[in-house]
Amino acid sequence: MSDPTAVVTGGTAGIGRATAEGLTSNGYNVIIVGHNRERGERVAGDMRERTVGARVTFVVADLTSLDDVGLLAQRLLQRYPRLDVLVHNFGGMYAERRVTRDGYEATFATNVLTPLRLTLQLLPALRAATTSRVVFVNSDAHKFAKPDLDDLNADRFYRGFDVHARAKLLQLLVARHLGNQLADSGVSVLSVNPGGTWTEQVAAMTPKMMPPMMRLWWPMIRFVQRRRSTEKAAQPAIRAATDPGLAGRTGLWISENNKVGQPSGTARDDQLAARVYERIIHMVDGSSAR
DSSP: OOOOOEEEEEETOOOOOOOOHHHHHHHHHEEEESHHHHHHHHHHHHHHHHHTTTOOOEEETTOHHHHHHHHHHHHHHHHOOSSSEEEEEEOOOOOSSSSOOHHHHHIIIIIIIIHHHHHHHHHHHHHHHSSSEEEEEOOGGGGGGOOOSSOTHHHOOOHHHHHHHHHHHHHHHHHHHHHTTTTTTTTEEEEOOOOOOHHHHHTTOOGEEEGGGHHHHHHHHHHHHSOOOHHTTTTHHHHHOGGGGGTTTOOOOTTTTSOOOOOOOGOOHHHHHHHHHHHHHHHHHHOOOO
16 A cells, blocks of 8 residues: 655645654655745755655645635646545734735635635545545634624724634634534544644734733743744644544544644534535635625
């Protein structure tokens, strides 16, 4: 049997790169996806040099665009008829509101819409494996959010952390419904909380992005983020992707301590998950908010 194959989005830096390196060390052929070709090729080359026999490939794609993600899926399906793991690591968080070329708020698009489209289009390859896993890199920030479906584009209110927290909650609800749908297909859906660590995205955060109460704790938040390595933060995603004891188990949440646990009660509401999925799938199919 050939070595298992994994796709990691946003795999050129931070938690994504550490996850890709961990999968390579576990014997996976790894495809890292990112928007910067020069950087991606360099990172893939570094990973091949570090691990003897490693098979690491970089694929360029704009992960903010539904159309580009659709084309990415087509390219992957042509080259890889079987995929064992899909790790959704990429997901934006921004100080100022941004809109993608599809017309969607960028945090919502990159954490919810494009990961769902990529998953759905790669299902033929994921089903071709005996058992496969889809892993969403989420956050405990989801516990601070409410599933507000009336302002998904953050037209009425935008604050970076709040919009990020809501996107992570919606991602969990979409993942839960997807896991329920795929329960008998051999495709498991898992979510993980990497915990705080210092990445480019985290470094770009500002107090302005945070709710007033969190601003009071800003020095402590930065201290915690700096003291934890990306390698440690990647361990929950690596476990979700590779642990034999998790084979065939879907809907799991792995905490920052690398233990199986549970997200918030809201994130485990199956009826709410179905409603959220129904709302969002139309956006994924329609491709444009315009």
